[in-house]
Amino acid sequence: MKLHKLEGYIQSIYLVEYQDKLLLLDGCSRADIHLIKHFIVGKLHRPLSDLKLVVVTHMHPDHAGAANTLRDLTGCKIAAANVSGQWYAGIDGKLMHFTDMLLAKWVAKRMRKPRRNIWYSCWLEPDYRLDDGEPLPGFPEWVALFTQGHTDRDLSLHHLPTNCIYVADLMVKVKGRFIPPFPVFYPNRYRNSIKKVIDLAPSSIILAHGGEVYPTEQEFHYLLERAPTVPMTHWRSVKSKFKKALRKAA
Numbered sequence: 001m002k003l004h005k006l007e008g009y010i011q012s013i014y015l016v017e018y019q020d021k022l023l024l025l026d027g028c029s030r031a032d033i034h035l036i037k038h039f040i041v042g043k044l045h046r047p048l049s050d051l052k053l054v055v056v057t058h059m060h061p062d063h064a065g066a067a068n069t070l071r072d073l074t075g076c077k078i079a080a081a082n083v084s085g086q087w088y089a090g091i092d093g094k095l096m097h098f099t100d101m102l103l104a105k106w107v108a109k110r111m112r113k114p115r116r117n118i119w120y121s122c123w124l125e126p127d128y129r130l131d132d133g134e135p136l137p138g139f140p141e142w143v144a145l146f147t148q149g150h151t152d153r154d155l156s157l158h159h160l161p162t163n164c165i166y167v168a169d170l171m172v173k174v175k176g177r178f179i180p181p182f183p184v185f186y187p188n189r190y191r192n193s194i195k196k197v198i199d200l201a202p203s204s205i206i207l208a209h210g211g212e213v214y215p216t217e218q219e220f221h222y223l224l225e226r227a228p229t230v231p232m233t234h235w236r237s238v239k240s241k242f243k244k245a246l247r248k249a250a
Contacts (some may be wrong), residue, residue: 011062027056027067031116048074057155057168058081059087061104065120082129083153088122097122117131149190166206173210178223183206184232
């Protein structure tokens with residue numbers, strides 16, 4: 001097994017190479033599709049059909065944006081958490097989908113990335129729905145972990161031989177500190193997910209935003225201290241800023 005790290009549009013891409021197959025640890029962004037194709041064919045000198053599985057850890061633009069297109073291009077399968085319904089269901093879901101793409105564009109601008117089309121379908125029908133602790137189909141040394149909180153369907157991926165865990169957006173590193181992501185829809189689940197990872201005593205943690213890291217006990221404690229106790233969502237953020245603006249105007 002060889003783990004390749006590619007610098008994606010606004011997140012790191014992790015492609016796992018085996019002698020006879022490839023595994024993509026997350027669904028990336030629509031803007032990453034050309035990069036993935038070029039790396040597989042141009043760098044690894046392998047056919048696109050060697051990509052056998054793409055895991056979608058959750059439905060945000062930089063984690064699900066390329067999945068459907070990659071399935072069409074390569075014939076790969078898509079795996080996601082065994083959670084009913086669609087994350088972006090209903091009118092509120094469509095609005096949130098649009099907001100999340102705007103947020104991704106804002107992040108890209110902050111990172112001084114060129115403008116790219118990052119639109120993707122808000123609808124995902126995975127080929128495999130994974131339960132907590134279930135091995136990835138075709139890659140039994142990788143196990144899916146439910147680490148919900150950021151959304152209702154977050155997955156982390158545990159590589160058993162090395163005890164390394166890819167946690168997607170469970171935590172982010174900002175100015176040398178590990179902090180919760182934005183948003184956190186389910187604060188209680190989020191805290192339990194952090195504790196779940198801590199209890200596994202991983203040899204390292206792989207972040208979608210921050211690379212491979214080795215958090216200390218003190219750093220995990222700092223993260224838990226800053227974990228929200230109420231939902232930290234788009235709508236609450238807008239309401240909070242609106243109230244502050246009204247207070248200043250009064």
